[in-house]
Amino acid sequence: MTDVATLPPGYPVQWEADVVLRDGSVAHVRPITPADAERVHRFHARQSEESIYMRFFAPLRQLSDRDVKRFTNVDYVDRVALVATVRDEIVGIGRYDRVTRNSAEVAFNISDHFQGRGVGSVMLEHLATIAQEAGITEFTAEVLPQNRKMLSVFSDAGYEVERSFEDGVVSIRFEIKPTERSEAVRLSREHRAEAVSMRSVLFPDTIAVIGASRRPDSIGHQILANILGAGFNGAVYAVNNEAMEVLGLAAYARVTEVPDHVDLAVVAVPAAQVLEVVEECAEAGVKTLLVVSAGFAEAGAEGAELQNRLLHTARGAGMRVIGPNSFGVINSDADVRLNASLAPELPPPGHLGLFSQSGALGIAVLASAARRNLGISVFASAGNRVDVSGNDFMQYWIDDPQTHAVGLYLESMGNPRKFSRIARRLAATKPVIVVKSGVSSYGVPPGHRARQTRVRPEAFDAMLRQAGVIRVENVHQMFDVAQLVVHQPLPKGRRVAVVGNSDALGALTAEACVSWGLEVTHGPVSLPSEAKGEQFSEALAKAFADPSVDSVLTCFIPPLVTPDEDVATAVREAALTSDKPCLATFLGMRGVTAQLSGSDSEPEGRREVVPAYSMPEDAVRALAAATRYAEWLGRDRGIPVLPSGIDRAAAERVVTSALETHPEGRKLTLEEVTELLAAYGISLWGSVPVRTVDEAVAAAEALGYPVVVKSVAPLLRHQPGMGGIRVDLASEGEVRAAFAGLNDRLAPLAANTFVVQKMATPGVPCVVRTDEDPLFGPVVSFSVAGPPTELLGDIGHRIPPLTDVDVSDLISSVKAAPMLHGHRGAAPVHRAALADLIARMSVLADNLPEVASLVLNPVNAHPGGVDVLGAEVTVAAPPRRKDPGRRSLT
Template identity: 35%
Template structure:
């Protein structure tokens, strides 16, 4: 049992029902009655008597049998005793409206903990505490057990809100937009029922066609990812995730860590789970409208029908900017359009009917374009000309939508607000927007969902590594109490994990450096490795393009002299002599750890520009093979890897494998807190990705517990 007793109860008890007007106990009871709840309604008030024409029971113990849901509107100090009484009565569902729990401090948190323990012990499910309530608009249920201002409008949305007041506001606005919902759950403090509970419940509920989430936190990211990844393949999940703070980022010392600020982890989680993220209520409503009124398209080809050239051009720009195609309209369709459109009209895409277009031209043009096999979605633009009424065009589009439901159809009506007010009082079956950019964005969301559904599931591969060698390196550093591995140790870890590193050797003297260089072959790179200095470039610890023995000796002596002058010579372990990989493309990848979400893998443009251009992206570990592909293609510099500007194409399978290998390291060894491979060079010769430099930070105490 998940939420049946809460969202589809046979009878409801309102504990704390009141005769005092404009109190929650009074308003909530009235809402249940006014909305026409199909089950029994039982007010509970210590005074007994009658409330709103219903018999009021003095206690929960006096209630008749068969009550599934109790809505608690009592002082927090009475909640535990009330839950005990509900248990005695066999009530399995609770909605605790009452505030005064963890949101008030330590004492309230302790009370909430005790409440949850009791609910779990009794085998109940609870929404809240500190919540707005729940709604189910199914005509066989008609449950409105919340105290939002407006009575709910039936629709296909399952809506979860962590904020009660904001949730109520969203319900009001959705009503004005004529977008209805099937079920609503205000989770409040989410002590028991949370967004994941609702997701799982709605996964196979035929009433819910799309899921909206307002979240301020994701308590269990791993479980959320598992559920949302599966459910988003069946129905769209759209989230407004608030709280974009930089928790934990300020302490990061690596490039990867410093770029992981804000809510990178939450954003990565939502992307990997197929959740469409919106950053504003305006965008949330726009997306909800399009999913409520349009099917998922078969492709990304968009046709535009307009009565004005300028907006058609702007719409075309927006379609292309959002990664969709302008549909190549067939010659047959163009010929049909020429049969009735004036000679001045353009029958190319965008189809410009010109300003004199009458209502009949709108009908014929839209129907003709919708029938074109090369068209997957249609945007219709209206500007007021020559007395043609906006509402008449809108009604015509809705009639066409009813006759041709197989393709998405959206309207852009650049008219007065009075038009949209009129729509709010009608049954609307086409999403209407004021601006073409908003409509293009909505079509993009449909296309995003299409692509997500078509995306392969993805697997987390098991890659062969030298685990014994890897752990030995970590334990040696931890035994010395070091948080930072040396460059040599970091590269050795990557080598043990199967990441391709450049050929190299560690030298502890000038002569030894020369011998290694002779083996490696000139030109070489010389890098200092130190247990006390992590950023080598700050002290001139990286020397590149050393062409021969004489240059190598000179650079070695200069390095030693500079370190000695700064008092840093004692920390020098030696120098790393590496093959010099010839590459004009420097990438960066690594691991950053979010305090709540755990390890993330970063990928993007590297070298000295990493923190300036910030062309990077993140995904949570462990990565699937599909996550690795998506991560690579989510940054602009991917074009350099694909062979742009005459570059040798990168070995993309090897780049993906590199990401998967460091993801595996991060997932298996949570004591690895930060990792930088910068640069990860792409060889000009054959496109192989090669780790040239690396830094790893660990939690030594966690390593020593192994």
């Protein structure tokens, strides 16, 4: 990040971002400053004559100081320029100059050495987002027709580009408002770039172990030994400035002396030496750093500062960083055989991708997989997660044909919005299983870059459900699910057959099915304990053939007569004849066993392994998780909500005006709240504050009978019951009596602050709210008002942006939802109107991070629509969101 002390006035620090380019390397994007003058001169001097002519339409071999001063001195409002830098040298310049109130001319100049890496696309993306914030809606540009690369930057970005040709120049015009296509292009480019950046980690041609000691008990020695012991198929170099050779390899004093290009550098030196090593890696052109060294942010404030300098140095040189304090990475691919980790052996190859933030837990995760004979495709430990996170590996796993399911052990989450977005895409193709014990600040380990969150844990659960992620409570449950979804087809429904050789075990299994929402439609079938293998085969064949069965659960106590192998063979062979999933409970057996695995001679591509569980409850829990995931896969995801009649500019004026006078934030007045909501098509019912009975009568006359008189004192606001309100007042006399009664009762409590409001149609009172969370960003919540909200915490949550299906699910997620659908003979509420209100709230929350809190309470839902009877809004200067509308590493 730029040194704040040297920044010009008005410099927008929030525009700075590290971005992954098309080749997987990293560049830093930031606003230009007058201090960049010499860098601009050097940049221009390195450009070819062709590139100079394409940019300036003239052979300007040298820029004048006057030109450079004009280029580098901008106001960051009407004249904006960004530079992309690598190793503090400019590799790209993008700028716009406002031409009219809504239009600006845009231009780019990309280094010859960085063309084709996506620098121009990134800068267009960032400039478009900045311009929209300034009220610009359209970009124009003039490009020479032979400049096909720049022409493709505009057209390939997903915008609707208009072109005209005049006087030998192509004039371009396009609206910069994001479209479905432009968003798809942006996310696809982000995905490809971040996935490519992981390939240098998982498929390196060359590895250098820096700190490869000759001492067997040192970390560097162990990792080098593990790399060599796994039979890594690339070149390996030892870097040690105190030895001539390590483990039979010639040792080099510095990585810059290695006679090869290094893709992956494993850094295993004391923390105090890491920065010097990182700088040498930058000089050597290393692509990725795997820092296993400890002693960084987990060790205290001094270590945290060292960790920040590590990140800044590495990203400034275009490198990705795994760690520090990482356990390592593993790729079991036969063409790679990479074990750059502290695991003494390369796990058997398989189809489960694993990610763990903790090194110690990484050991436990791999050990648990080994005990179950569960093969691994890729394993990675992020350590302190200073740069590379689970999001990056998920981007890789989306397209990895060797990975059929993914398990993530998360101790913290730095960017939940991006996680949700990537996880949803990954889960659409393969199961994603997450172990996350909590989201509070107490659960964030020392050293992890993570903001504190104020949301309830239920919001995190809701985010995972939105994304189709399977959440489990521990590693044991993660592997219970993994061994099922890796080796068996997904269930097509909730109907289950139970077959076993014990009445008690069958009943226990059936009860577990019911408790997890599964339906036992076949059995429990209990064979005699002395039954032969043929009897087991016959019973299982009937279960698989039953059209009312979607999954088969087998549960066996080790028989006294029939050998275990015969039963296991019967289970496996019966499962091979069907496309229905099969799970086996053999008391004392867990994982993928030889008896339940197919032989190498069986047809390729068939599900040959039946997962075994030691207890039926484990099997049923795993089956229920897989069933819910299959249901999510089969559901319509919906379309993003885009309510009509939204005036975002009007809403922004309300928020900006409030923060101009109170930068620290404040509650909006009733008039401001009404104006803000109206900008998003939400009508707030009027209420008239009254202090005397005569004012109450006058207000009632103005509003029209019937009316309500209610206290708005904080003591009684939104409390269950009717202690502070009188309803359905149809005359002056009723208003006078109601006011007097309430005043006498509430004055001793200092709660006699009243308003008069029009009487609403009888309906179901609801609460709709949004909160801007430092970690999650906007969170939308819905509940039925009164005891369900206040006493039972029956509140649903979703993370915008929402689809129409998300909104519908949010309404149905609360236990009190039947009250909306005609409970006990009441007429159902207008669900579509309620959904439209929530959709508008979600878009408002997504658009306006300055809205710290917005509560609609009560929302009266009735058969004819919804009425917003009360609203409170608090605005504040927002924290920078972790997933902005442009590519950025956070």
